[in-house]
Amino acid sequence: MANAENHQMDGLFNEHVRFIRLPIERKPSVFSDVRTLWLLYRIFAREKFDCVFSIMPKAGLLAMVAGFMARVPHRFHMFTGQVWFTNGGVVRWGLKKLDNVLALCATHVMADSPSQRQFLIEEGVVTPRKITVFGKGSISGVDVQRFRPNPVVREKYRKELGINDHAVVFLFMARLTRVKGALDVTRAFCRVAAEMPDAHLLVIGPEDEEGIESELTVIMSDFTDRYHRVGFTYDPEGYMAAADVFCIPSYREGFSSATIQAAGVGLPAIASRIYGLSDAVEEGGSGLFHAPGALEEIGAAMKTLYTDKDMRARLSARANERAHGDFSQSLIVHEFASFIRAALH
Template identity: 45%
Template sequence: MKHSLVFVATTPFAVNAFLRAHLLALAETHEVTLCVNTTAYPLVEDVARAVQVRHIDIARKIAPWQDLRALFQLLRCFREMRPATVHSLTPKAGLVAMLASWLARVPLRFHTFTGQVWATRSGISRTLLKSIDRLIALCASRVFADSVSQCRFLEVEGVVGRGGVTVLGQGSVAGVDLARFRPNPAARATLRAETGVPDDVPVFLFVGRLVRDKGVIDLVEAFATLSARHGEWELWMVGPDEEGLRAILQTEGERLGARIRWFGPTHTPERYMAAADVFVLPSYREGFGSVIIEAAACGIPTIAYRIDGVIDAIVEDRTGCLVAKGDVGGLARAMAQLGCAQEMSVSLGEAARQRAVDNFSSSAVCAAWLTFYGSVLKEAA
């Protein structure tokens, strides 16, 4: 018997990044529908061919009238389809999907939390956004997070009750594609040659959105303090400039004499990971830190702030280094340590890769999703 499964996300970007493998696998034995704002970002072709896609006018930011319209679009869709399950990802999709599926009496309503926007907020903004997550949890029949520490955080903050949120598999929503993210000496040599950086010069790498929450200001400041003693070391910044910070950071880096290269957004982060020596992510909030596992699969260790989510992606002093959140001096010291101790960096990177292979392959995470859906659908039959 083919069950009707519905997945809801705000934009195809999240689908491409987190749900692709799961949707393709589930579509082999079930009727899968994806509800998403198709105008926001292109959806990968194999997903578009494998599942039924419905456009829902979901906005990323709070937009009351558009949000209400999306809620009624989903409600009409669920009443028409009468699916066995609805599973949402991303905050706004979670809000409208869980409300609509609860109103439509969908029997199995799932939501996956992938990090809380309000974790770094204060005042009314924090209260409002946190209340939205509480409402999502109340309307869902079951909620998940992508890391064990995030589960604890949601419980401590009162978003869910004790034991009210779980993790599928070892954590991470999508896992890492080990065929794509791997040590690649040829790619390393090519990019090093293109940039003119000798193989023995330490390269620190950041991949992500250039926003304050990712700690990019801290990172540039920390790296700049190393430049007086290690002028040949390089920091590579890869990612879209979503808050207009690049010009300011670039000017500051040049003023301090730091060798920082700005590559902009990319569809091939594995190319930069293969060519770098240490990944650095001084983020102030993360759901899990999937990019850390991608870097690990490429055989490089990570230096990061000790925050929920990230502490599940890094085993301290075994696959990387953790620094107290906001400790720019500690961040600089950790970078100096790994930059000077190449053998330590290589050892940490090897352990990081092995852990990624053992626990976080995309196939392992996908298998956990399939096992879960097989179990709940069998019980519901």
């Protein structure tokens, strides 16, 4: 069940999978959320599922509560980050309590990174015995056959983007929001762009915050020839192959699948020093860290990886090594499947 049209699911499932469209709105809406909870309860009660698995904050809360009400015997939820991490006061308290409710209604809880697991335990959201992490983190690992260095694809996508072979390309790939760091990466780039004459910034992802697209355009107005903008894509690996450095200046992340996918392509990361990313990136090994929102630190890291080709190559090799050794899809999916089988039996 997901909030998607049938045609968007084409090719994803085989004959053993049935898709049910459920209009779960991303943003809070009391009427819509109560309606969705009721619909979920009715579906669960009618279908008599043996287990329910949920992911994402609001969908997880609704699914776990509905599953508890319908007496579904096995209720699994995967935490992928906490929306209240960057909030304070009563908002933080209220959202955190909703995660407490979610965890209480679930029979099994998982986190997609060890540092997030530790954070949830320390915050009293869940007990250590109830929460699990697969391997060293992630939801389903990296398909290393899909996300890999590819010189032919690199040349093709660079040609389409109008980027020369010798340019150093910094890639930001995420929903365009302030929390993801979309404004930070562009502002930091502009601060040091004059010192990096052959550097380009590639920003990929859908606008998910009203007005942010126009803000990015204004910020990059002095460097339009080195700013490349692409919306939502089904081919992230192609654009990753065209890049040299992956930037993720996010203020909150449960883990970041995109970061380890980029690592599979051989991209070192410039990342915020926050839980989640501290597992996806190895400091000094597969990338460089900066404090959240620290534009000077982001710019300095960009300059370092722009000028130091040997460091870039070393971090690239280590990133690719970690993608294969720690986060390969076969490894994570095996642990995931083993956990589910053991829980069901």
